[in-house]
Amino acid sequence: MNLNTDMTVNRITDEIWEIPMSEKPGMLVPARIYATEGILQAMDSGVFDQVTNVACLPGIRRYALCMPDGHWGYGFPIGGVAAFDVQDGVISPGGVGYDINCGMRLIRTDLTLADVQPYLEKLMTELFRKVPAGVGASGFVRLSREDFGRVMTHGAKWCVERGYGWHRDLVRMEEGGCIEGADPSIVTDHALQRGINQLGTLGSGNHYLEVQVVSNERIFDPVTAAALGITGHEQIVVMVHCGSRGFGHQVASDYLKVFEKAMRRYGITVKDQQLACAPFRSPEGQDYFSAMNCAANTAFANRQVITHQIREAFATVFGRSAEALGMELVYDVAHNIAKVERYAEGELVVHRKGATRAFGPGSPELPETFRQTGQPVICGGSMETGSYLLVGTDQAVRDTFGSTMHGAGRTMSRAQAKRTVRGEQLQLQMKKRGIVVKAVSMSGLAEEAGLAYKNISEVVESVARAGIIRKVLELRPIGNIKG
DNA sequence: ATGTGC
Numbered sequence: 027m028n029l030n031t032d033m034t035v036n037r038i039t040d041e042i043w044e045i046p047m048s049e050k051p052g053m054l055v056p057a058r059i060y061a062t063e064g065i066l067q068a069m070d071s072g073v074f075d076q077v078t079n080v081a082c083l084p085g086i087r088r089y090a091l092c093m094p095d096g097h098w099g100y101g102f103p104i105g106g107v108a109a110f111d112v113q114d115g116v117i118s119p120g121g122v123g124y125d126i127n128c129g130m131r132l133i134r135t136d137l138t139l140a141d142v143q144p145y146l147e148k149l150m151t152e153l154f155r156k157v158p159a160g161v162g163a164s165g166f167v168r169l170s171r172e173d174f175g176r177v178m179t180h181g182a183k184w185c186v187e188r189g190y191g192w193h194r195d196l197v198r199m200e201e202g203g204c205i206e207g208a209d210p211s212i213v214t215d216h217a218l219q220r221g222i223n224q225l226g227t228l229g230s231g232n233h234y235l236e237v238q239v240v241s242n243e244r245i246f247d248p249v250t251a252a253a254l255g256i257t258g259h260e261q262i263v264v265m266v267h268c269g270s271r272g273f274g275h276q277v278a279s280d281y282l283k284v285f286e287k288a289m290r291r292y293g294i295t296v297k298d299q300q301l302a303c304a305p306f307r308s309p310e311g312q313d314y315f316s317a318m319n320c321a322a323n324t325a326f327a328n329r330q331v332i333t334h335q336i337r338e339a340f341a342t343v344f345g346r347s348a349e350a351l352g353m354e355l356v357y358d359v360a361h362n363i364a365k366v367e368r369y370a371e372g373e374l375v376v377h378r379k380g381a382t383r384a385f386g387p388g389s390p391e392l393p394e395t396f397r398q399t400g401q402p403v404i405c406g407g408s409m410e411t412g413s414y415l416l417v418g419t420d421q422a423v424r425d426t427f428g429s430t431m432h433g434a435g436r437t438m439s440r441a442q443a444k445r446t447v448r449g450e451q452l453q454l455q456m457k458k459r460g461i462v463v464k465a466v467s468m469s470g471l472a473e474e475a476g477l478a479y480k481n482i483s484e485v486v487e488s489v490a491r492a493g494i495i496r497k498v499l500e501l502r503p504i505g506n507i508k509g
Numbered sequence: 510a511t512g513t514g515c
Contacts, residue, residue, distance in 0.1 A: 100510090123510070124510045124511065125510040125511080126510095128510070161511070161512070161513070162511085162512045220511090220512075229510075229511085230510080230511080230513090231510055231511080231513090232510080233510080269510075270510095271510090271511085272511065272512070274510085274511095275510065275511045276511090278510090278511095279511090362510090
């Protein structure tokens with residue numbers, strides 16, 4: 027087997043690979059990578075280096091994990107999962123990522139492809155107008171400092187109370203769209219200033235809003251699909267990928283600085299400065315956790331306001347209310363977050379960075395709505411290929427701290443993609459293939475070309491065979507809004 | 510990801 031590492035990588039099963047503790051001095055647990063052999067061989071050397079660095083962090087339990095969409099990231103690999111004991115373990119901003127509570131949202135409709143096709147251009151124009159996108163974009167919601175504080179503490183709940191969306195949306199979000207223990211007083215003024223005008227904005231990079239169609243022949247589990255509101259027949263859905271924008275970015279930057287100093291104070295050494303961390307129980311650790319939760323709630327709120335704007339755009343174009351169009355939320359799930367969860371080892375701080383929670387039907391944490399199906403997992407592919415709706419399993423809870431993959435995962439750097447693809451040409455080609463793209467930046471569009479990403483079907487297949495999700499259905503894009 | 514640099 028030809029891998030991009032000199033380390034010993036042992037095959038545990040066809041989809042689970044383990045790097046033993048003997049491969050790097052200081053490893054406290056083995057590292058495990060979930061991937062088919064093909065995907066493992068394509069993984070960059072950074073994944074092997076970084077996942078074994080994570081395995082050296084104080085208080086880590088069981089394994090440092092990486093999902094099949096994994097690639098090199100800041101300190102931790104993107105696709106990384108690591109759980110630390112709440113008593114003797116650490117919390118690390120690099121294990122969450124700069125975009126705190128970057129996540130996915132899926133909205134169903136009663137519309138079909140035939141209903142939407144004649145109005146697709148008009149719909150995408152209206153969505154592009156109603157959902158501000160691009161670096162530094164401001165939203166339509168004007169907030170006082172007090173109100174922004176409530177967004178930080180109440181998340182999507184604040185939005186719903188202000189008329190941005192429906193009360194029944196809340197049950198269809200991880201944590202009900204509102205994480206407890208967010209204290210706005212420990213957020214810097216700088217972060218507040220950056221975030222206060224960005225509610226309801228998409229952002230840039232790989233963030234997008236996509237109109238998709240359910241491929242009838244690609245419904246793998248019709249019973250679960252129906253339970254989640256998707257019955258097929260070329261049904262139209264809307265997917266949103268975005269996070270906490272400048273606010274979360276500033277929170278991450280602020281605490282990385284704090285943690286670099288704190289590490290010296292607590293005598294913690296790490297393999298890479300980007301793994302800066304602090305004991306979870308320390309004042310610094312608790313402050314970051316609280317500030318991170320402020321950003322996480324802001325991201326839930328951001329996706330909630332965007333949902334409101336999407337519903338308005340559809341209502342305008344189709345001349346019926348969003349309720350009449352059946353625009354119910356399917357689910358909203360984070361893929362950049364740290365959370366305290368209980369496992370066999372006790373209470374752990376589970377870091378998921380480019381990894382999605384995937385609780386199975388047996389999880390008492392899940393609301394009644396999902397106790398039969400398991401928790402929905404939304405995986406966005408590249409804008410040229412498909413996306414997936416999956417559900418978590420009880421095996422994921424046992425094997426991977428209730429975690430799975432989050433998307434296709436890059437194979438090509440942004441710079442390389444820009445050298446290979448021209449945005450204008452890509453937009454034209456996609457139009458010919460029936461995908462209408464509205465983009466703020468043409469170079470940004472080129473960076474997100476499908477050829478820069480792994481084959482999402484193979485990535486999904488890895489985790490399906492490993493038993494840490496069940497496949498529900500695949501979605502195909504027909505319209506995309508990009509920052 | 511990001512007022513895409515301290």
